[in-house]
Amino acid sequence: MSRQIEVRVDGRALRVPAGISVAAAIARAGVAVFQRSVGGEPRGPLCGMGICFECRVVIDGRRDVRSCMAVCSEGMEIEVARA
Amino acid sequence: MREVASEVLILGAGPAGLAAAAAAAEAGARVDVIEGNRSPGGQIWRPEGATEAHPTTRRWQQRLLRTGVRVHLETTVVAADGPRCIYTVCGGEMSRFRTSRLVLATGSRELFLPFPGWTLPGVTGVGGLQALVKSGWPIEGKRVVVAGSGPLLLAVADSLRRRGAKLLLIAEQAPRRAVVRLARQLWRSPRKAIQALGLMARLVQVPMRYACWPLRATGDECVRSVLLQGSDGSIELECDALACGFGLVPEIAIAAYLGCDVECGAMSVDAQQQSSVPGVYGAGEITGVGGVELAVAEGAVAGTAAAGARVPVRWLARRDRQQAFVSHLDRAFALRPELRRLAAPETIVCRCEDVAFEALAGAESARAAKLATRCGMGSCQGRVCGPATRFLFGWHHDRVRPPFFPVPMAALAAIGTVQPSSANPACYQTFTMDC
Numbered sequence: 089m090s091r092q093i094e095v096r097v098d099g100r101a102l103r104v105p106a107g108i109s110v111a112a113a114i115a116r117a118g119v120a121v122f123q124r125s126v127g128g129e130p131r132g133p134l135c136g137m138g139i140c141f142e143c144r145v146v147i148d149g150r151r152d153v154r155s156c157m158a159v160c161s162e163g164m165e166i167e168v169a170r171a
Numbered sequence: 172m173r174e175v176a177s178e179v180l181i182l183g184a185g186p187a188g189l190a191a192a193a194a195a196a197e198a199g200a201r202v203d204v205i206e207g208n209r210s211p212g213g214q215i216w217r218p219e220g221a222t223e224a225h226p227t228t229r230r231w232q233q234r235l236l237r238t239g240v241r242v243h244l245e246t247t248v249v250a251a252d253g254p255r256c257i258y259t260v261c262g263g264e265m266s267r268f269r270t271s272r273l274v275l276a277t278g279s280r281e282l283f284l285p286f287p288g289w290t291l292p293g294v295t296g297v298g299g300l301q302a303l304v305k306s307g308w309p310i311e312g313k314r315v316v317v318a319g320s321g322p323l324l325l326a327v328a329d330s331l332r333r334r335g336a337k338l339l340l341i342a343e344q345a346p347r348r349a350v351v352r353l354a355r356q357l358w359r360s361p362r363k364a365i366q367a368l369g370l371m372a373r374l375v376q377v378p379m380r381y382a383c384w385p386l387r388a389t390g391d392e393c394v395r396s397v398l399l400q401g402s403d404g405s406i407e408l409e410c411d412a413l414a415c416g417f418g419l420v421p422e423i424a425i426a427a428y429l430g431c432d433v434e435c436g437a438m439s440v441d442a443q444q445q446s447s448v449p450g451v452y453g454a455g456e457i458t459g460v461g462g463v464e465l466a467v468a469e470g471a472v473a474g475t476a477a478a479g480a481r482v483p484v485r486w487l488a489r490r491d492r493q494q495a496f497v498s499h500l501d502r503a504f505a506l507r508p509e510l511r512r513l514a515a516p517e518t519i520v521c522r523c524e525d526v527a528f529e530a531l532a533g534a535e536s537a538r539a540a541k542l543a544t545r546c547g548m549g550s551c552q553g554r555v556c557g558p559a560t561r562f563l564f565g566w567h568h569d570r571v572r573p574p575f576f577p578v579p580m581a582a583l584a585a586i587g588t589v590q591p592s593s594a595n596p597a598c599y600q601t602f603t604m605d606c
């Protein structure tokens with residue numbers, strides 16, 4: 089887990105260890121709110137295993153990706169604010 | 172659509188699925204394993220940082236490699252046309268697996284119960300936080316409260332502690348005497364006893380309370396504090412994270428869809444791990460929650476039986492010994508009735524559709540609630556609120572319908588037999604594929 093790669097979280101560059109999840113990278117960027125519920129409430133990861141869908145963000149333009157199941161890759165664009 | 176022909180098809184590559192695959196292949200069958208994650212190992216043998224497989228998983232992988240088992244990773248089971256025809260999606264591509272025997276080893280998920288503030292970011296499951304942390308989630312220096320019920324609380328607390336979290340409290344809802352009674356049964360399983368003693372020793376510095384449970388979490392955009400009920404009044408703790416889970420529930424969606432008998436939320440199986448549907452076997456936590464050793468023991472029996480070979484008596488005995496412990500576990504960590512009254516009228520129960528407790532309290536059944544409020548119709552397809560409303564209101568759940576996970580319309584259209592139905596439209600309209 090030592091090789092570092094660069095991803096962007098809402099446009100901000102962030103160096104993270106290769107292989108970590110997108111959810112982990114977002115948390116490392118200091119972001120707590122991953123998405124808003126249908127009623128506008130703040131939400132973040134709950135289950136960590138891909139079943140609750142509370143961690144969905146936009147990755148490289150693809151919407152509704154579960155960030156707990158996705159792995160960071162070099163140059164990945166992660167958008168939380170737009171989720 | 173890709174077609175794969177198999178003799179024994181195993182769904183899930185956790186401890187149970189891996190053991191079943193090895194046993195079935197070593198008994199001479201042609202075996203395929205389907206796993207939704209990127210790596211085999213299930214919930215317990217998760218790779219750290221997702222780059223390398225867990226060491227235990229690696230040993231299993233070598234064993235599977237020797238016997239020619241094909242493991243299909245990042246492949247999610249989304250539909251079935253009877254037990255001999257399973258549909259999967261991988262990277263947007265649909266496959267059809269044909270098989271003569273099927274082993275279901277889909278494991279379990281956490282039981283979450285609603286209380287005021289449980290939807291705040293920073294409030295996660297217990298296994299949930301464990302999984303996130305193993306994937307690189309920052310926990311060092313964070314003040315964490317671990318609450319809920321079951322043996323997972325201690326295991327996860329220990330793992331968080333090792334990674335530098337500041338554990339403020341472990342709050343177990345079960346009374347101390349129930350857990351002590353369970354501990355007295357541990358002599359039957361020396362391995363479990365050693366594990367338990369090791370855990371207790373490592374956690375000796377961490378405050379632990381029994382008969383203690385969360386009442387409310389507060390914060391605006393993230394949890395800041397938690398109020399807990401203890402036997403001698405309530406306590407409030409400022410924290411950065413609250414990990415809260417009330418035990419595990421078997422993941423039976425596929426089993427139920429295939430018509431396998433289900434009892435008390437778990438798939439029923441006979442001594443050979445075969446379900447009520449001939450040719451369909453179950454192994455691991457899908458048949459009841461009992462930990463990793465039981466999952467492996469059941470897997471070995473199921474795999475051998477599914478391959479049509481005779482199961483060694485010794486393996487059956489090992490399974491039965493592990494099984495005997497399960498009823499003790501269930502009794503020790505039985506959930507207290509107070510937990511049914513944690514939610515306030517406005518507390519969200521269905522997180523996908525933001526349905527509050529008060530909107531559900533009067534409904535007669537899960538089905539009625541679904542029609543009136545959309546409870547359980549969001550993306551999680553009731554995986555979070557289903558077990559909760561079962562505990563809160565005693566509701567039984569509607570028939571399971573494919574797709575078992577949201578899939579793109581295009582992929583779905585490829586399955587002639589499975590048509591989008593108006594009863595479950597949410598699965599088809601709003602989701603893009605993300606596997």
Ligand SMILES: Cc1cc2nc3c(=O)[nH]c(=O)nc-3n(C[C@H](O)[C@H](O)[C@H](O)COP(=O)(O)OP(=O)(O)OC[C@H]3O[C@@H](n4cnc5c(N)ncnc54)[C@H](O)[C@@H]3O)c2cc1C
Pocket residue numbers: 135136137182183184185186187188205206207208212213214215216246247248249276277278279280281297298299301302323326327419422454455456457462463466575
């Ligand atoms: C979130 C979580 C964390 C846990 N952490 C720990 C821990 O740290 N320590 C511990 O002792 N126990 C832990 N447990 C308990 C653990 O589940 C059991 O001890 C053991 O792993 C059960 O083995 P299993 O093979 O029955 O199920 P699992 O290990 O859950 O394996 C089931 C597998 O099936 C796959 N699957 C399910 N549905 C589908 C589908 N539709 N398509 C494709 N694949 C599918 C899953 O991805 C999973 O890999 C945890 C449980 C959970 C829910």
Ligand code: FES
Pocket residue numbers: 132133134135136137138139140141142143144154155156157
């Ligand atoms: S945290 Fe539940 S799906 Fe990602």
